[in-house]
Amino acid sequence: MINPTYLAQRTRSSVNWTDAKSRVLKSYREWLRAAPEIQTQYTLNVPVSTIRTKMRQEFERHRYVAQLPAVDVLLFHSHAEYQETMNFWKQITHVLKYFRAEEDPKARLPNNFVNGFLEARN
């Protein structure tokens, strides 16, 4: 008898958009509930509200995906990230990748043409 890893999920496809919507919301709730645990586990210096905002941001990025199989793949990615995060398979650097845009001024694109010109970048 092989016991599956904690939080392992059998692969499945969404039957229709209603099914996909409920899976997305379920996944979103899981992430939000896990935010305080992520903060203590990875000893982040960021408040829980910031972590939740980042989760919301990542979900909003893919709000208008029009194809159901693409949504399935994104759901799989989301759950894989969740499993890796909660099982403590990640390291602090992997979690902080999500916050790079806020933490590092060099990881941002310029706001307009003039700033880009002054920075002399591609």
Added chain:
Amino acid sequence: MAALQRSIRLQQAVRASQLSSRHFSNSARRLAANTVQSSPNEPPAAQPGESQMIRQEGAAEARPRHEPDYNVAVDYRTSTFSPIPKRVMDGSEPGDTTPAAVLSGAPVDLQARTVRIFRPTKTATQSGDWHSHAWQMDWDPLPKGHRWENPLIGWQSSADFMQGERISFKSKDDAIRFAEKQGYEYFVQEPNERRFVPKAYANNFLHSAKPLKKIPTK
């Protein structure tokens, strides 16, 4: 009060739908009637409603944009060498192409860079063309950070992680489909086909009533 407002709106909607029912499409009728019917088989994309933030793009707005888009969502790989993309794939494009740019986890910078689809030319010093059958994809070099001399040893450093990358395809359409799937800006460089004129030496000695003309052989 709310009921009164709702009833007024309903009346206006009914009037609008009666006026427009003959000339407008289903979506406009739905919009006018303010009732949104969506089945589980349709994506929950922007439904027309009273929100000002979600609206249908007009024909003038849907033209290709050639200016860099500075408000694009950025990922953790953005650096000071990253070019600014014109458009970034977000999965809402119409059509059947897989939105691989969204799903693959590739850097967003790649969608900013232009890609060349071409067939390599035959080596000029040899008459064999064994290398010039497959179609290849090549990335345009970056204006800044393509190559500099490393101060330690003098080796060539680069900030361009695609500078040595060449993907080969069996056909032009395969390459184009790949570029569209990944959200790359691409252009196709048509190969230069060799022109061969069939010649026969005996034709030099045939009689011609007209003055003899020079037959081009090159």
